[in-house]
Amino acid sequence: MKTAKSESFISRTDSVCTISGRWDVAALSSGGEVARRRRELKAVKEDMRWELDEQTRLDTVGAQLLWDRWGHKVPDGLELTAGQKDLFRMLAMGAQQDRIPKQKFDPFGWIEQIGRGAGVAYEHGVMLLTLLGRLAFDMVGFLARPHRGPWKEISAQVFRAGAQALGITALVGFLIGVVISYLSAQQLAMFGAGQFIVTLLGVSIVRELGPVLAAILVAGRSGSAITAQIGVMRVTQELDAMDVMGISQSQRLILPRVIALALVMPLLVLWTDALALFGGMIAAKYELGLQMAWFFEQLPRAVGLKNFWIGTIKGVTFGAWVALVACHFGLRIEPNTESLGKGTTTSVVTAITGVILIDAIYAVIFSQMGI
Numbered sequence: 001m002k003t004a005k006s007e008s009f010i011s012r013t014d015s016v017c018t019i020s021g022r023w024d025v026a027a028l029s030s031g032g033e034v035a036r037r038r039r040e041l042k043a044v045k046e047d048m049r050w051e052l053d054e055q056t057r058l059d060t061v062g063a064q065l066l067w068d069r070w071g072h073k074v075p076d077g078l079e080l081t082a083g084q085k086d087l088f089r090m091l092a093m094g095a096q097q098d099r100i101p102k103q104k105f106d107p108f109g110w111i112e113q114i115g116r117g118a119g120v121a122y123e124h125g126v127m128l129l130t131l132l133g134r135l136a137f138d139m140v141g142f143l144a145r146p147h148r149g150p151w152k153e154i155s156a157q158v159f160r161a162g163a164q165a166l167g168i169t170a171l172v173g174f175l176i177g178v179v180i181s182y183l184s185a186q187q188l189a190m191f192g193a194g195q196f197i198v199t200l201l202g203v204s205i206v207r208e209l210g211p212v213l214a215a216i217l218v219a220g221r222s223g224s225a226i227t228a229q230i231g232v233m234r235v236t237q238e239l240d241a242m243d244v245m246g247i248s249q250s251q252r253l254i255l256p257r258v259i260a261l262a263l264v265m266p267l268l269v270l271w272t273d274a275l276a277l278f279g280g281m282i283a284a285k286y287e288l289g290l291q292m293a294w295f296f297e298q299l300p301r302a303v304g305l306k307n308f309w310i311g312t313i314k315g316v317t318f319g320a321w322v323a324l325v326a327c328h329f330g331l332r333i334e335p336n337t338e339s340l341g342k343g344t345t346t347s348v349v350t351a352i353t354g355v356i357l358i359d360a361i362y363a364v365i366f367s368q369m370g371i
Contacts, residue, residue, distance in 0.1 A: 010040050017044045018051045023062025034065065041069040050075045058084060060091070067091045124350075128328055134250040135258060135324070142255060150256040157260030161222040165268060169217055173272035176213060177205065177279030185287040194288040198295060201280040202303040206311050210273040211265075212359055215318035218265065219351035223326040226257055227347040230330025231340045239331070249331070258323040265319030266312045273311065306371060314362060318355050325351045 011018045021027070028034050050070070052058075067088065074080070074088055106112075142149045181201055188194050230253060233239050242249055277299065284290045329347035333339050 010037075010044070012044065012048070015047075015049055016051055017048045019066065020052075020056050022057045023065070024057050024059040025061045027057075028061055028065075037065060038069075041065065044069075050078050052078065052080060052084065058087065060087065063087050063091060124328070127332075128324065131250070131254065131324065131328055131331075135254055138248070138251045138255045141251070142259075150252055153252070153256035154260050157257050158264055160225070161218060161261055162264035162267060165218060165221055165264075166271060168221065169214055169268055169272045170275045172217060173210070173213065173275035174279040176209065177201070177276030177281075178283045180204065180209070180276075181280030181283035182287055185284055189288060194284075194290065195298075197280075197284050197288065197290070198298045199302040201277060201284075202299055203307055205276045205280070206273050206303050207307040208359070208363075210276060211269045211311050211314035211318060212355060213276075214265065214268045214272040214315065215322060215355040216352050218261065218268065218319070219322045219326075219355060220348055222261065223322045223351045224344050224348050226323065226326035227330040227333070227344045228340065230327060231333035231343055234331070234333050235335045235337070235340065237335070254324070254327045257327060258320050261319035261323040262316050263319070265322075266315035269311055269315035310362075310366065310371070314359065317358060317362075321354055321358060322351045325354060 011020065023037075028037070063084075072092070080088065181197065184197055184200050185194060188197055188200075230239075233253075239249060242252070281290075281292055281295045284295065285292060326347050329343045329350070333343040
């Protein structure tokens, strides 16, 4: 039996070089075999025609030797089997990936990212202002001709965003009230000022936590649903059909949702406030021993109408903002599922961030006004 080194793998005539034998990892694993075959391949003249014997056993290791000798391309006129074609096609794809230039580290790349983000934010801001302008004109038309308004859609959105959200807002509001009351009671008891928990709970929940908490829940629940609903209409080309039929998207899609959430949010804020105060009252009873009747008696004087109206104004603003952002990102969704998921996520994040920012702006304005 011949050894690997005594076998003939390259036969040459005047114009043809034929590759035969075993060109696999088992045959090339012996010491010096790769270098020997590489030298023999290098000795082949450039003008010779290459041929592969049909019985040649070839894998990626042997094919790489031939591929390097051929200059990373299959010679012209070379006939290959289907398996050999797949093998060299894989090597060609790997060579193309290796030629892809690697991105160099740019120490000032963060400046470009900030600028790009500012440009995207400016684009969204302009589109939101345009959408708000269209909504203002539609609102004027709705007030001028209320009998032609989208009352059925408004009613449906009130039910979906309001009635169906009572359970989750009640649960979260109650638990938040218990937590705040329990933690506050521990601190106030240290100074013997447990009776001030009524003022602490009343003002913090009615003025700040209630509106923000309800808006965040609505943004995550109803805002995402609105974006997904309008996005599906884009995917199924219903929005294009509305354009063809001359139906205003702003009047039939955006206006009823903004009106519904602007009406629903103050009611949800009151509902959340009530459950949060109830939870705080129960925690104060067991932690500080305060009677519920005394808590109810002191609560109106502690909160006052001023904080009540502030919470109501915030509720209307937050509701309109969540609906407007949800509709904006819903209309920007492209007709594919990837854009639908990305747009819904971006809508929720933007709505929640905007709610917190608007609340901070209100805090500054009311502080400057001495309210």
